[in-house]
Amino acid sequence: xxxxxxxxxxxxxxxxxxxxxxxxxxxxxxxxxxxxxxxxxxxxxxxxxxxxxxxxxxxxxxxxxxxxxxxxxxxxxxxxxxxxxxxxxxxxxxxxxxxxxxxxxxxxxxxxxxxxxxxx
Amino acid sequence: xxxxxxxxxxxxxxxxxxxxxxxxxxxxxxxxxxxxxxxxxxxxxxxxxxxxxxxxxxxxxxxxxxxxxxxxxxxxxxxxxxxxxxxxxxxxxxxxxxxxxxxxxxxxxxxxxxxxxxxxxxxxxxxxxxxxxxxxxxxxxxxxxxxxxxxxxxxxxxxxxxxxxxxxxxxxxxxxxxxxxxxxxxxxxxxxxxxxxxxxxxxxxxxxxxxxxxxxxxxxxxxxxxxxxxxxxxxxxxxxxxxxxxxxxxxxxxxxxxxxxxxxxxxxxxxxxxxxxxxxxxxxxxxxxxxxxxxxxxxxxxxxxxxxxxxxxxxxxxxxxxxxxxxxxxxxxxxxxxxxxxxxxxxxxxxxxxxxxxxxxxxxxxxxxxxxxxxxxxxxxxxxxxxxxxxxxxxxxxxxxxxxxxxxxxxxxxxxxxxxxxxxxxxxxxxxxxxxxxxxxxxxxxxxxxxxxxxxxxxxxxxxxxxxxxxxxxxxxxxxxxxxxxxxxxxxxxxxxxxxxxxxxxxxxxxxxxxxxxxxxxxxxxxxxxxxxxxxxxxxxxxxxxxxxxxxxxxxxxxxxxxxxxxxxxxxxxxxxxxxxxxxxxxxxxxxxxxxxxxxxxxxxxxxxxxxxxxxxxxxxxxxxxxxxxxxxxxxxxxxxxxxxxxxxxxxxxxxxxxxxxxxxxxxxxxxxxxxxxxxxxxxxxxx
Amino acid sequence: xxxxxxxxxxxxxxxxxxxxxxxxxxxxxxxxxxxxxxxxxxxxxxxxxxxxxxxxxxxxxxxxxxxxxxxxxxxxxxxxxxxxxxxxxxxxxxxxxxxxxxxxxxxxxxxxxxxxxxxxxxxxxxxxxxxxxxxxxxxxxxxxxxxxxxxxxxxxxxxxxxxxxxxxxxxxxxx
Numbered sequence: 001x002x003x004x005x006x007x008x009x010x011x012x013x014x015x016x017x018x019x020x021x022x023x024x025x026x027x028x029x030x031x032x033x034x035x036x037x038x039x040x041x042x043x044x045x046x047x048x049x050x051x052x053x054x055x056x057x058x059x060x061x062x063x064x065x066x067x068x069x070x071x072x073x074x075x076x077x078x079x080x081x082x083x084x085x086x087x088x089x090x091x092x093x094x095x096x097x098x099x100x101x102x103x104x105x106x107x108x109x110x111x112x113x114x115x116x117x118x119x120x
Numbered sequence: 121x122x123x124x125x126x127x128x129x130x131x132x133x134x135x136x137x138x139x140x141x142x143x144x145x146x147x148x149x150x151x152x153x154x155x156x157x158x159x160x161x162x163x164x165x166x167x168x169x170x171x172x173x174x175x176x177x178x179x180x181x182x183x184x185x186x187x188x189x190x191x192x193x194x195x196x197x198x199x200x201x202x203x204x205x206x207x208x209x210x211x212x213x214x215x216x217x218x219x220x221x222x223x224x225x226x227x228x229x230x231x232x233x234x235x236x237x238x239x240x241x242x243x244x245x246x247x248x249x250x251x252x253x254x255x256x257x258x259x260x261x262x263x264x265x266x267x268x269x270x271x272x273x274x275x276x277x278x279x280x281x282x283x284x285x286x287x288x289x290x291x292x293x294x295x296x297x298x299x300x301x302x303x304x305x306x307x308x309x310x311x312x313x314x315x316x317x318x319x320x321x322x323x324x325x326x327x328x329x330x331x332x333x334x335x336x337x338x339x340x341x342x343x344x345x346x347x348x349x350x351x352x353x354x355x356x357x358x359x360x361x362x363x364x365x366x367x368x369x370x371x372x373x374x375x376x377x378x379x380x381x382x383x384x385x386x387x388x389x390x391x392x393x394x395x396x397x398x399x400x401x402x403x404x405x406x407x408x409x410x411x412x413x414x415x416x417x418x419x420x421x422x423x424x425x426x427x428x429x430x431x432x433x434x435x436x437x438x439x440x441x442x443x444x445x446x447x448x449x450x451x452x453x454x455x456x457x458x459x460x461x462x463x464x465x466x467x468x469x470x471x472x473x474x475x476x477x478x479x480x481x482x483x484x485x486x487x488x489x490x491x492x493x494x495x496x497x498x499x500x501x502x503x504x505x506x507x508x509x510x511x512x513x514x515x516x517x518x519x520x521x522x523x524x525x526x527x528x529x530x531x532x533x534x535x536x537x538x539x540x541x542x543x544x545x546x547x548x549x550x551x552x553x554x555x556x557x558x559x560x561x562x563x564x565x566x567x568x569x570x571x572x573x574x575x576x577x578x579x580x581x582x583x584x585x586x587x588x589x590x591x592x593x594x595x596x597x598x599x600x601x602x603x604x605x606x607x608x609x610x611x612x613x614x615x616x617x618x619x620x621x622x623x624x625x626x627x628x629x630x631x632x633x634x635x636x637x638x639x640x641x642x643x644x645x646x647x648x649x650x651x652x653x654x655x656x657x658x659x660x661x662x663x664x665x666x667x668x669x670x671x672x673x674x675x676x677x678x679x680x681x682x683x684x685x686x687x688x689x690x691x692x693x694x695x696x697x698x699x700x701x702x703x704x705x706x707x708x709x710x711x712x713x714x715x716x717x718x719x720x721x722x723x724x725x726x727x728x729x730x731x732x733x734x735x736x737x738x739x740x741x742x743x744x745x746x747x748x749x750x751x752x753x754x755x756x757x758x759x760x761x762x763x764x765x766x767x768x769x770x771x772x773x774x775x776x777x778x779x780x781x782x783x784x785x786x787x788x789x790x791x792x793x794x795x796x797x798x799x800x801x802x803x804x805x806x807x808x
Numbered sequence: 809x810x811x812x813x814x815x816x817x818x819x820x821x822x823x824x825x826x827x828x829x830x831x832x833x834x835x836x837x838x839x840x841x842x843x844x845x846x847x848x849x850x851x852x853x854x855x856x857x858x859x860x861x862x863x864x865x866x867x868x869x870x871x872x873x874x875x876x877x878x879x880x881x882x883x884x885x886x887x888x889x890x891x892x893x894x895x896x897x898x899x900x901x902x903x904x905x906x907x908x909x910x911x912x913x914x915x916x917x918x919x920x921x922x923x924x925x926x927x928x929x930x931x932x933x934x935x936x937x938x939x940x941x942x943x944x945x946x947x948x949x950x951x952x953x954x955x956x957x958x959x960x961x962x963x964x965x966x967x968x969x970x971x972x973x974x975x976x977x978x979x980x981x982x983x
Contacts (some may be wrong), residue, residue, distance in 0.1 A: 010171050010409075012134035045581065048256075054167045068289070077291040082174075089351065093655065098349030099291035105177035105185070117300055118291075426873045588947045670856060716859030763858070766910045767868065768879040768971060770858055784856040 001041075001118055002047035006030040007063060008081065009038035011022025017050060020108040028044040038066050043071050048118055050102070053089065059084040062097045065088060066096035081106075085087075091118040126202035127179075134175050135228045137410075141168040142224070143481065146217045149210055150484045157198065157205045167196040172220065177608055186222050188236060190245040191216045212244045212484070241484050266350055269795060282330035282356040286325075287354050295333065300347045305337025320381060330356075332625040357445040414511065417471050423656055424461075424468045425759035431461040432756075432780035469656055474514055476554045476563070477505035483525055483552060490529045497536050497547040499527060510656045513633055517563070517653070520626040524565040524649050525550065527623075532569030532647055542644065544568065550688075560677075566648040570766075572641040574598045581607060600641050600742060603627040631741040633657065634675060636741075660760055660787065662777070664753035665736065667712045668720025671785040672749070673758055680737045680744060680788040682752060685729050700746045704736065708797040709735070715793075716772065725750040740791040747788075756780075760787060772796075823839040829923050830918040830956055832899060836886045839916075840923070840950070840959045841901060847920060859948040865971065870911060877968065878913040893917070912966050923957070924928060926963060927951050930959060 006017040011032075018028040029044070031037035036106050037051060040069040049067060051060040056092055058066075067073040077099040082089060090101055102114050124612040146525070148165040149352075167190045176184035191213065199201035207234060219241045226233040253526070279301075283294060303308050310332045322328065335344065341359050350356055361620040480502050491498040533548035535540075542547055551566040573597050581587045581601045595603075601607055605624040630637050635653035654677065662673040685700060690696050691708060713720055735746045758777035763770055774789040830838035848871075855867040855878050855925030864883035870874045878898060882889050903910045928946040945965040950957045964970070 010134075011137050012130055012175055015130045015133055016178065019126075029213055033552075049218050054170055056167075075288055094290060094350075095351055097290050104174045107178075117296060275976065297867065422873070429873075718859065761875050763875060764870070766875060766912060767858070767865075768968060770860065772859055776856070776868060776875050778875075782870055783854050784868050784870050784875055785858065786859070 002026050002115070003045065004028045005037060005040055005044075005046040005049045006089050006113070007032075007034060007060065008052040009033055009056070010052070013052070013081075016108070017111065024106075024112045024115070026115070034063035034066075035062060037063050041067055041070060041073055046076060048115060049073070049078045050081050051078065053080055053093075061092055062095065064096040064098045074114065079114065079118065086099060122461075131179055132228075134179055134701045135224055138172050138175065138224055139221070141162075141172050142217055142221050143478075144168050146214065146485055147218065147481050149213050150488060152205050152398050153208055154205050154207055154210075157201075159199070162195065162198050166192065166199050169195055176407055181223075181227060183233075183238075184220060184227075184755060187223065187242060188220060190242065190249060191220075193335060194245060194248060207397045208250065211246060212241070215241045216245060223295050248524065252711070264523075274336070276362040277333075277335040277337065277341075278358075278360045278362065279333040279335060279344065279444055280330070281333060281348070281355060282357075283327050283351060283355040285326035285328065288325060288708055289349060292351050292354070294327075294329075295346050297351070298331075298333070301333065301335055301337075301344065304339050304347075305335055307336075308334040310334075315459050332451060359662070361460045364484075365729065412478075413473075414472075417468075421468050421472070424465050425658075425761075428461055428465055428759060429778050429782075430755075431457055433782065434718050435590075436780050447627040465659070469510075469658065470508075472656070472658075473508035474511050476507050476509055477502075477512065479514055479518055479521065480505050480552055480554075486525060487520065487529065487550060491533075492527065494529065495535065496533055498530065498533055499547050503551070503555070505554065505563060507554035509554075509653070510658075511721050512657055513561075513653055516629060516633055517651075520651075521552075521563070523623075523626050525552070528565060528569065528647070529568040532567040532571075532661075534570050557652070561653045563651040563653070564648055565651075566646065571643040571647050572599050572602070572639070573643060575609075597640050602639070603637070603742070619733040627741055628795075631669070631795075634677065635792070637742065658779075660758050661755070662787070663755050664735075664779075665749040666725075666751040666753055666784065667716075667720050667749050668718045670714070670718070671753065671783075673777065673785050673787045674736060674738065674772075674791060675787075676755060678738045678740060682734060682736050682738045683746075684698060684727050684732050685735045685748075687733070702733065702744070702746070704745070707737065707744045707746050710746070710793060712788075722750070738794065740794040741793050745790075745794045745797050747793070758787070820937075827924050827926055829925055829957070829959060830899070831920040831923060833898075833918045833920055834881055834885070834916050836954055838957050840925075840957045841899070841962055843922060845903075845962060847900040847902055848898060849858070850913065852896055852898065852901075852915075864913065869898070870909070871913070876900065876911050876913050878915060880915045882915075884965070885915075890917075895919075897961075901962055903966040904963050910966065912962075914962075918926045922945055923950075923952050925952075925957075932976075934962055937946060 004021055006014060006021070006028055007030065008014045008017065009032050014032070014036060016028045018030050019026045020120060029041050029046075034051070034053045037049070038058065041049065043085040052061050058083070064078050064080070067076070067078060078097065080090075080093045080101040082100045082101060082104060099118060100114075102111065106114075125265075136683070145165050145168050148161050151161055171186050173188035173192050176182070178186060194203065194209070194213065198205065198209075203209070215237075222234055223238065257329070281294070281297075283292075296303060298307065298309055312330050312332065313328060332770065337343075341361065344359050345352070345357075347353070378694070400634045435454055435458060438451050467730065471486075481501075484500060487498055487500045528550055534544075536546045549568050552562070553564045554568070555562055578593065578598050578601070581598075581604070582589050585602060585606060586604045586607050587593065602623050603626075605622075607622075607624070622714055627637050630651055630653070633653055635651060635658070638650045638652075640649060640650070641647035653683070660673070661676040663676050663679055665672050665674060683702070690698055692702055698709045700709045712718070713724075724733065726732060733748050734750065735748050736752075737744055737746050739745075758779075760775045761777055763773060763776055772789055772793055774787045774792070776784050776786050781787050813827045828843040830843045830846050831838050831840040833839075850869075850871065852910050853869055856875070857867040858865060861867075864880050866878045866880050866971050868877050870876075880889070886969060892915075896915065897919055898913040898915050899919070900911060900913045903912050930946055934947045945961050947959040947961040
């Protein structure tokens with residue numbers, strides 16, 4: 001059971017992520033862009049953050065950079081949710097401080113496994 | 121593990137967001153011009169396409185994700201300046217937008233998909249890309265799956281893992297990686313301290329350890345690498361197999377973990393496709409808004425309606441309470457209650473209001489397509505897109521507006537050479553505007569085209585029996601003939617506006633919404649169609665009247681005037697219809713007692729030395745009708761309730777409402793009665 | 809508006825009540841409707857007539873904010889009409905017709921009893937209709953204490969088509 005923040009501008013992906021993880025017993029809050037996600041993370045403690053890359057207002061890379069600047073998020077696992085598989089995207093994510101990535105398309109089972117993996 | 125949840129609901133959200141996305145793509149594409157590649161706009165279009173592709177792949181709609189992949193690649197090339205914006209490209213991408221829209225609709229409604237147009241469009245995209253058909257992300261995942269599952273074997277692996285000092289700062293914990301390796305087989309871990317640690321300057325947040333691991337597992341190197349996937353840029357990693365020829369002995373555990381890895385592994389075919397970009401553009405962001413089912417809103421509105429009725433009931437009691445001081449607190453309270461109820465009602469109504477921009481924006485595409493088909497040059501000018509309209513009104517206005525715009529393009533705006541010859545600019549202007557006027561919403565469709573040819577219209581109307589040859593008509597009256605049923609000029613029938621509805625239907629749809637349409641046209645200069653609509657359909661400013669023993673309600677906006685009619689001014693025509701001479705015009709007259717078959721105990725109320733009667737003159741659709749009533753009562757706002765819900769629709773009634781005393785009163789359907797009177801008159805004149 | 813009896817779905821009645829019938833008197837005979845269909849019993853109140861409706865549709869009434877048509881059952885069954893007396897009530901029922909569910913009020917001479925009737929106690933209607941009520945609208949007959957009960961099929965009786973039944977064609981649209 002973990003507190004998870006899911007950031008994605010697509011309502012359907014948000015719903016899929018939160019429905020999947022809630023079913024698996026986690027508590028999920030979601031935000032529709034990086035700015036909103038950052039604001040939530042400033043106010044709450046999360047065990048894992050999952051974020052999309054391409055979003056309006058603030059993208060996932062910038063969000064990751066900003067999260068790492070927060071005291072509460074310095075070591076929090078941050079997973080980038082993206083269809084991009086090009087290595088430069090992963091590299092940019094890593095440079096920004098992301099823990100890892102989940103490549104879309106993903107299915108509920110694989111998502112739960114990844115979360116289990118980062119939660120140990 | 122199986123996860124059962126309501127995927128349908130999530131799919132519906134996906135369809136809805138994708139439809140919105142498609143609209144954003146379309147209007148974005150329409151905003152692109154050759155030689156003017158606004159990077160912000162291109163980025164927005166790309167992001168939407170990317171999002172649709174990703175969602176479609178996630179939800180298993182492979183046809184859409186495959187198709188969108190090519191679109192995304194084209195957009196990515198645009199974005200990275202590897203391709204220039206051209207008319208051709210926009211055309212193909214607009215076609216692709218239609219295809220995706222069609223695919224979404226087909227999926228949503230479980231309907232047949234027009235494969236031909238998709239294939240055709242795919243070919244065009246491929247031609248632009250200059251490549252073979254793209255493979256889908258989903259396919260390659262499946263491929264990877266298979267490959268991975270095919271070659272398991274029991275092996276012993278030596279792994280040296282020496283992470284960079286900063287590994288914790290990305291939230292990675294070596295212990296997690298070890299647990300994952302442990303899930304693959306038997307794992308032994310030996311830690312060693314890094315060689316160059318300076319104990320004076322140790323940072324507790326850094327990692328100064330390295331590990332040597334021994335793994336016995338039925339997996340290959342890729343599976344082990346996958347466990348280190350997230351940290352491979354942050355460490356020295358050596359993986360070595362002691363017995364590479366180990367016999368293949370698949371066990372289910374290994375296959376399962378290979379599957380997991382496959383899901384995490386990037387689909388290979390994509391690796392050289394889309395280049396990421398950092399700057400996302402804000403396009404369709406609905407900041408601070410939530411989606412609410414319309415039924416919930418209507419339930420809320422209903423409740424608020426009840427509250428308004430209860431409030432007016434209380435107000436009546438309050439009035440009866442007298443003037444004494446003891447009741448002044450009650451009366452003050454009731455006044456505040458009234459104000460709050462009114463405000464609550466207005467806020468609740470606001471929820472149903474949508475900006476007209478959603479309706480207007482589709483015209484960009486329509487105008488572009490039709491004008492290019494006709495070889496005309498047209499600039500579309502929109503104004504007042506923020507004007508808000510009731511959702512139902514907005515939906516019902518959609519078709520009539522399309523018709524009016526098509527008419528303007530088809531018959532209004534001339535060919536470029538004709539325009540030049542007439543001394544007009546080559547490019548015609550079509551203006552769509554919306555604004556508030558009084559308590560109404562006005563929508564205008566205006567063009568600077570040829571205008572109406574009054575002479576020709578009159579001639580056609582006579583030919584078609586819409587008017588008689590002898591009838592003297594003003595120019596404005598002639599213009600209004602185009603709204604008459606049966607008036608459709610042969611010239612008016614074309615590929616474009618010939619299909620669909622006629623102007624009479626447009627006018628009727630608008631009248632049914634309690635609105636009206638007017639036309640102002642000047643030959644050679646252009647036409648302007650002006651539609652006036654009520655703000656909402658749920659509440660009506662009502663005029664209460666008494667007919668016999670009952671209270672009936674007219675929409676205040678439909679009433680032109682009330683007149684006291686001396687008996688000798690009512691004329692019965694040969695066909696049986698009855699008319700009243702109102703100044704210059706004869707208007708049809710209806711006696712509600714008879715029209716509604718009322719059994720009234722109360723006698724007709726008379727005025728003017730006991731033989732005159734009270735008539736309410738109403739107007740709809742530009743036509744007037746006189747209705748006899750016994751008495752005018754109050755004016756008040758009423759909440760419209762459906763008779764159909766528990767009974768059935770009733771001719772002549774628009775619904776019912778509950779009055780302050782708790783009784784039900786019927787609301788008169790003025791457009792319906794006016795129409796019936798018109799039909800009856802037409803029948804009479806045919807008979808005569 | 810008086811409400812002598814009201815039954816919201818989660819009141820005292822539950823699944824075991826599927827076999828219970830509310831009976832009422834009409835023209836000297838006793839009729840029954842399934843109690844689960846009964847939404848309430850109203851005293852007489854102002855009814856607003858509906859233009860051009862069949863004469864058995866007395867009009868509509870405001871029932872807790874809903875506009876509900878009121879049917880005079882005597883008129884519906886072509887029985888002699890009598891003035892409303894002290895026992896005259898409106899039984900509000902939920903009708904499940906093919907097109908949609910409706911709430912309808914029916915005026916009866918008076919409410920009688922609630923009986924539990926097992927299916928075994930209900931007989932099909934003989935070929936000849938009872939008391940002028942067409943067999944189409946009768947679900948079956950039962951006998952309690954030597955009395956005959958006529959169990960109505962309100963879904964058929966008040967279907968959309970039946971409500972339209974006998975509706976006079978609108979008069980010539982003239983004054």
